[in-house]
Structure formats: structure tokens, C-alpha cells
Amino acid sequence: MTFLAELERTAWAVEQRLGELLAAGETVPPGGVELGEAMRYAALGGGKRLRPFLLIQSARLFGMEEASALDAACALECVHCYSLVHDDLPAMDDDALRRGRPTLHVAFDEATAILSGDALLTLAFEILSAPETHDDPAIRAELVLMLARAAGWHGMALGQALDLSAAHHDFSPEDIARMQTLKTGALFRFSCEAGAALGRADEPARAALKAYAGAFGQAFQLADDLLDAHGNAEALGKAVAKDAGRGKATLVAALGVDGAKAHLAGLVAEAEHALKPFGDKGEMLVDAARFVAERRA
Amino acid sequence: MTFLAELERTAWAVEQRLGELLAAGETVPPGGVELGEAMRYAALGGGKRLRPFLLIQSARLFGMEEASALDAACALECVHCYSLVHDDLPAMDDDALRRGRPTLHVAFDEATAILSGDALLTLAFEILSAPETHDDPAIRAELVLMLARAAGWHGMALGQALDLSAAHHDFSPEDIARMQTLKTGALFRFSCEAGAALGRADEPARAALKAYAGAFGQAFQLADDLLDAHGNAEALGKAVAKDAGRGKATLVAALGVDGAKAHLAGLVAEAEHALKPFGDKGEMLVDAARFVAERRA
Numbered sequence: 001m002t003f004l005a006e007l008e009r010t011a012w013a014v015e016q017r018l019g020e021l022l023a024a025g026e027t028v029p030p031g032g033v034e035l036g037e038a039m040r041y042a043a044l045g046g047g048k049r050l051r052p053f054l055l056i057q058s059a060r061l062f063g064m065e066e067a068s069a070l071d072a073a074c075a076l077e078c079v080h081c082y083s084l085v086h087d088d089l090p091a092m093d094d095d096a097l098r099r100g101r102p103t104l105h106v107a108f109d110e111a112t113a114i115l116s117g118d119a120l121l122t123l124a125f126e127i128l129s130a131p132e133t134h135d136d137p138a139i140r141a142e143l144v145l146m147l148a149r150a151a152g153w154h155g156m157a158l159g160q161a162l163d164l165s166a167a168h169h170d171f172s173p174e175d176i177a178r179m180q181t182l183k184t185g186a187l188f189r190f191s192c193e194a195g196a197a198l199g200r201a202d203e204p205a206r207a208a209l210k211a212y213a214g215a216f217g218q219a220f221q222l223a224d225d226l227l228d229a230h231g232n233a234e235a236l237g238k239a240v241a242k243d244a245g246r247g248k249a250t251l252v253a254a255l256g257v258d259g260a261k262a263h264l265a266g267l268v269a270e271a272e273h274a275l276k277p278f279g280d281k282g283e284m285l286v287d288a289a290r291f292v293a294e295r296r297a
Numbered sequence: 298m299t300f301l302a303e304l305e306r307t308a309w310a311v312e313q314r315l316g317e318l319l320a321a322g323e324t325v326p327p328g329g330v331e332l333g334e335a336m337r338y339a340a341l342g343g344g345k346r347l348r349p350f351l352l353i354q355s356a357r358l359f360g361m362e363e364a365s366a367l368d369a370a371c372a373l374e375c376v377h378c379y380s381l382v383h384d385d386l387p388a389m390d391d392d393a394l395r396r397g398r399p400t401l402h403v404a405f406d407e408a409t410a411i412l413s414g415d416a417l418l419t420l421a422f423e424i425l426s427a428p429e430t431h432d433d434p435a436i437r438a439e440l441v442l443m444l445a446r447a448a449g450w451h452g453m454a455l456g457q458a459l460d461l462s463a464a465h466h467d468f469s470p471e472d473i474a475r476m477q478t479l480k481t482g483a484l485f486r487f488s489c490e491a492g493a494a495l496g497r498a499d500e501p502a503r504a505a506l507k508a509y510a511g512a513f514g515q516a517f518q519l520a521d522d523l524l525d526a527h528g529n530a531e532a533l534g535k536a537v538a539k540d541a542g543r544g545k546a547t548l549v550a551a552l553g554v555d556g557a558k559a560h561l562a563g564l565v566a567e568a569e570h571a572l573k574p575f576g577d578k579g580e581m582l583v584d585a586a587r588f589v590a591e592r593r594a
Binding site: 034035036039082086089091092109110111112114115116117118119121122123125126128129130137138140141142144145147148149151152153157158160161164165 | 331332333336379383386388389406407408409411412413414415416418419420422423425426427434435437438439441442444445446448449450454455457458461462
């Protein structure tokens with residue numbers, strides 16, 4: 001199966017399973033409908049599901065079936081979706097458009113956006129710790145620990161705090177890279193680490209995947225910054241050139257467009273090199289790195 | 298040791314351990330200081346630490362030392378503190394004062410308040426899933442699952458959503474009780490359930506503690522509503538009569554002050570009755586129920 005077909009198929013499987021996990025319960029008290037609806041609005045009906053794809057493909061390297069990695073992949077996507085909802089809030093990035101639709105606080109209201117983000121984050125840990133996710137409680141506890149570290153105050157949340165403060169500070173290219181490693185990279189790293197944990201991978205395999213995920217995350221962010229600098233709103237489904245306008249730190253601003261493109265090609269090569277130990281089995285992940293570097297939307 | 302002395306001693310132990318868990322890391326990137334500082338502002342230096350007390354005392358019923366329950370207690374307190382930070386936000390309850398100090402979004406800013414709440418919630422799961430919390434990964438995974446359910450979209454988060462929508466709906470006393478069971482009761486129930494899980498309690502003991510926690514949670518909320526109706530800002534350290542003024546649903550409004558006081562006495566008796574199977578060992582928890590019913594602040 002080609003990469004794009006596989007990516008689409010995985011996105012469909014994730015959408016189905018997320019829909020089940022977010023299905024309304026039997027008894028919905030008054031007011032309860034809206035919270036669940038808001039969570040479904042945030043988590044369903046969009047997105048390439050790149051993080052779940054990486055998780056599932058990483059688990060496959062160690063012989064895991066997609067079905068056995070799907071719940072962990074959905075938990076990860078819940079964290080990603082929560083982060084988008086909170087980042088879009090007026091007090092944060094103040095975005096009104098996401099994936100071509102009004103952002104959650106616009107479609108509902110701010111309180112519902114804050115609460116449904118909180119609830120999606122919490123749901124991620126509920127999913128990861130549930131017996132359905134893995135038979136072995138030691139692996140479930142490990143997944144929870146890894147995701148909490150990736151998303152928390154030394155990971156993604158810190159990255160977002162740094163990103164907000166970048167508007168008031170003169171960030172060096174190194175500072176920007178560090179901020180992006182935390183803000184965007186931490187969840188990509190978790191994607192691959194979680195796949196390895198599910199498949200009980202040994203240390204060398206985990207290290208190889210970690211190197212891949214590091215390069216992948218940087219490539220993703222750099223491509224995103226390049227799109228932001230040159231893209232158009234129609235293709236991206238969100239407001240563009242906004243980061244630059246707000247004085248937000250990007251590597252494109254620091255390196256220039258040509259420098260950024262050269263750096264991007266280097267990162268893809270780095271990702272490919274990291275996967276050498278897996279031979280042909282790593283092909284889907286190599287394609288994923290190329291895909292994010294070349295994407296136009 | 299008397300109840301009040303024990304409550305104070307536990308609060309001190311929780312404060313110390315939370316301080317360690319929230320200690321700044323070795324390398325703090327620019328902007329990172331503020332997020333950690335905000336989390337410490339939210340979690341340290343105040344509060345009776347009632348939930349950790351219940352958790353530790355519940356674990357003691359089954360022979361667990363305080364030291365072996367302290368990390369789980371701190372994780373629970375992180376969730377409680379996150380909920381206060383987010384509930385206080387302008388888009389939610391819009392409170393400027395908490396425990397006699399400016400609320401987090403006033404002392405820092407809204408973005409930092411949203412992010413540090415997110416990070417405290419995430420930290421709770423990091424703590425619960427860490428090997429230091431319990432030797433047995435099955436118990437760690439169980440604690441994560443229970444806390445996520447208690448705090449999430451069918452628990453505390455739903456309760457807060459219902460509370461917000463209560464302003465626009467005509468809630469019956471039953472609706473109010475249900476909302477409070479979710480918003481306040483869920484974490485109290487977790488307190489006792491987590492203590493039982495740490496101590497590997499059998500089903501009858503868990504059921505007894507669950508009944509106790511249910512009555513305790515209702516008593517706590519009712520006493521809070523009575524204080525809100527009659528208290529003063531100095532004693533409570535927060536704005537009073539605000540819930541009623543905003544048309545928020547309370548049982549005091551539905552039952553009247555005398556009816557509410559009679560109901561409160563019944564709840565304390567219920568809590569005491571539920572602990573009968575534990576004999577003298579349950580005394581601290583009985584005292585805790587009396588304490589929350591009689592508190593003036």
C-alpha cells in the first residue's frame with residue numbers, strides 16, 4: 001500500500017475509534033450534552049492524524065497489529081486536540097479558524113473550550129490506563145508516564161509557555177529550536193516511543209526511533225513555518241503569516257527561506273538515516289518524514 | 298493525636314512533598330521559570346489539604362504508612378489545584394481572590410493560568426504512574442484510571458460544565474445534587490477509593506469507603522453553600538454571596554437555611570454509619586466529616 005493510502009486508512013481507523021471513545025453515555029444530564037459535543041467537535045472530523053500514524057507504524061516495527069496500538073494512538077490524538085483547543089483561546093494565540101472551521105471557543109464559548117480541552121487531556125490518561133489499551137499494566141503505566149512527561153511542564157506545556165514569551169524576548173535560533181522541540185517535538189517523540197513501548201522494543205531500537213522522531217519533529221515544524229511564511233489561507237485552513245506578524249519566533253525568520261529549506265532537507269536525511277536498522281520495514285516512516293517536509297497544506 | 302493536629306501535620310507533609318515534586322529542574326530555559334513559578338503559586342502555600350488527608354487516612358485503614366500514600370495524595374492535590382485555577386478564570390467563575398490571595402490569572406496572566414492548570418493536571422498523572430508512588434504497576438495504572446474518570450468528562454469536568462449552565466437553567470434540587478456530586482464529590486470519592494486501592498482493600502471495605510465519601514462530599518458542599526450564604530469574606534478568603542448573586546444553583550437556595558442544616562446533620566450521621574465496619578480505626582475520618590460540616594471558614 002502506498003504511503004498516502006495508508007495514511008488515509010489510518011486516519012479513518014482513528015476517526016472511527018475516537019468516535020466510539022467519545023460516544024455519548026447512556027444517561028446525559030442537562031448541560032452534559034454540550035461538553036461531550038464540544039469534545040467531539042475538537043477531536044473528530046479532521047486532521048491527518050500524523051501522530052497516531054507514527055505511533056501505529058512504530059508499533060508495527062515490532063510486530064504489533066494496528067488494532068493493538070489504536071487505543072494508545074487515540075489517547076495521543078486527544079492530547080494533540082486538547083493542545084490545539086487551548087492554544088487557540090483568546091488569551092493564547094487567539095485563532096478563530098482551525099482546519100477550515102471556527103475554533104472551539106468561537107463555535108461554542110470560552111468556558112466550554114477550556115473545559116473540553118481539560119476533559120480531552122484527562123480522557124487521554126483514562127484511555128492509556130484502561131486494560132483495553134494493553135494487557136500488561138506495567139506497559140500501561142509506562143505509557144501514562146511517558147505521555148505525561150511529553151505533554152507536561154517540562155514538555156509541550158513548557159514549549160507553549162516559551163512560545164508565548166517569545167513575543168517579548170529576542171530568541172536566538174538555538175532558543176527557537178529548543179522551544180519547538182518542546183512544543184511540537186515532544187508529542188512526536190512520544191508517538192514513536194509509545195509504539196516501541198507497546199511492542200516491547202529493546203534499547204537500541206528505542207534509541208533509533210527517538211533519533212528519527214527528533215528529526216521528524218523538527219522537519220514538521222520547519223515545514224509549518226515555511227508554509228506560514230508563504231502559504232495561503234485556503235490551503236492551510238487557518239490564518240497565515242500570523243506568526244510572523246505577531247513577532248513569534250520561527251526558524252525561517254532566523255535562517256531565511258533558502259537556509260530553512262536546506263536545513264529541512266538535512267532533517268529528512270537524518271530521519272531516514274536513523275531508521276536504517278529497521279531496513280525495509282521502516283519505509284512508511286521514511287515516507288512520513290518526506291511527506292511532512294514536502295506538504296503544501 | 299487530635300483530629301486538628303493530625304490534619305495540620307498532614308497538610309505540612311503534603312506541602313513539603315509538593316514542594317519537592319514542583320522544584321525547579323536543573324536547566325530552566327527562558328520563560329520556563331514563569332510556568333513552574335505559576336504552578337508553585339497554585340499548588341503551594343495554602344489549603345487544608347482535605348483530599349490528601351482523606352486519601353492518607355483511607356490508606357491507613359489498611360495498614361499503609363503515610364509515606365507510602367503521600368505521592369498519590371499529592372497527585373490528587375495537583376488535580377484539585379488545577380481545577381481551582383481554571384474555575385477562577387474570567388471565562389469561568391471570574392474570581393479575583395482565592396485563599397486570601399489574588400487568583401493565578403490576576404497574579405500572572407490568563408495564558409499562564411490556563412497553561413499552569415493544564416500542567417498541574419498532567420503532573421498528577423506523571424506522579425501517579427511513577428514507580429515511587431507504588432511498587433505494583435497494576436495499582437499505578439488503576440489509580441490513573443480512577444483519577445481520570447473522577448476528574449474527566451463524566452466526573453468533575455462535567456460537574457463544572459453543569460454548574461456553568463445552571464445559571465441559564467432552572468435546576469431542581471435533584472439536578473443540583475447531581476451536579477455537586479460530579480463537581481465536588483468525584484474527587485472526594487477518589488480520595489477514599491485511592492486509599493483503598495493503595496492498601497489493596499477488599500470489595501466490602503471499598504463499598505463502605507465509597508458510601509462514606511459520598512456523604513462526606515455532599516456535607517462538604519452543603520457546608521460551603523451555607524458559608525457562602527452567611528459567611529464573610531474575611532473568614533473565607535474569597536468573595537461571598539457570589540454564587541447566589543450570580544444565580545448559581547445551590548441546595549441552600551432550594552431547601553432554605555434550616556432545611557439545609559438538617560440535611561447536613563443527616564449527612565454526617567450517614568458518613569459515620571458507613572465507617573462502622575472499621576471500628577475505632579475510622580475515627581479520624583468520622584472527625585473529618587464533622588469538621589467539614591461545622592467549619593466556619
